Amino acid sequence: MVIRYKKLIFVDTNDNCRAPMAEMILKRKFLTNxxxxxxxxxVVLFPEPLNPKAEAVLTSNGYPQPSHIAMQLEQEDINNDVLILTMEDKQKSLIWETYENAPHVYTVKEYVGESGDIPSLHGQxxxxxxxxxxxxxxxxxxxVTRLNEEEEL
Incomplete structure (x- = not known):
């Protein structure tokens, strides 16, 4: 049986760079569902804006005034119809250790059939x-290809 997800959450360390970039990119794609x-x-200690370098890269790729405020992953975010995709394997493990009933947690690369992490950009x-x-x-x-194919099943 294929799970029909209603929400997809990208997770990184502090929600100010890789995860929001993935979110903004995916929002421009066509999903059949x-x-x-x-x-x-x-770990979000305060509502921090998008990393300035990430913002510059998004702007240079046609995202007008990308804005984002970092938010902490909460237990309420997680349920059976939510797909959680992390940037790193250690974040996936931490979600399983920290939160209850997190059945659909994968790294981004794992979910699309690749291996490895999307490394932190801090200081780069x-x-x-x-x-x-x-x-x-x-x-x-x-x-998008995987999500759209799952929808067809």
């Missing part, structure tokens, strides 16, 4: 942020 698409962080130059955007764009295309 519209989903609520959000991002959250594992703008060029690395741009490379991450390119990687996320390719992964989001694969994700």
């Amino acid at each position: 519209p989903l609520t698409i959000e991002s959250r962080g594992m 130059p703008l060029t690395v942020y741009s490379q991450c955007y390119t990687e996320l764009e390719l992964l989001m295309r694969k994700l």
Whole structure:
């Protein structure tokens, strides 16, 4: 039986870079089953805006004034019709350790049939942020294909 997800949440460490970039990229794609698409962080101490380098990369790729405020992943975010995709395997493990009944948690790469993490960009130059955007764009295309194929089953 195929689960029909109603929401997809991207999760990274503090919800100010990789996860919101993935969220914004996916929101521009066509899904046969519209989903609520959000991002959250594992450790959000205050409502921080989008990382300036991530914002610059998104702007240079045609996202007008990308805005985002970081939010903590909460138990209320998790249920049976929510797909959670993390940037790193350690975040997936931490969700399983921290939250109850989190049945649909995968890394982004794992869910699209690849292996490895999308590494943290903290302290990296703008060029690395741009490379991450390119990687996320390719992964989001694969994700759309998988989600749309599941919808057809």
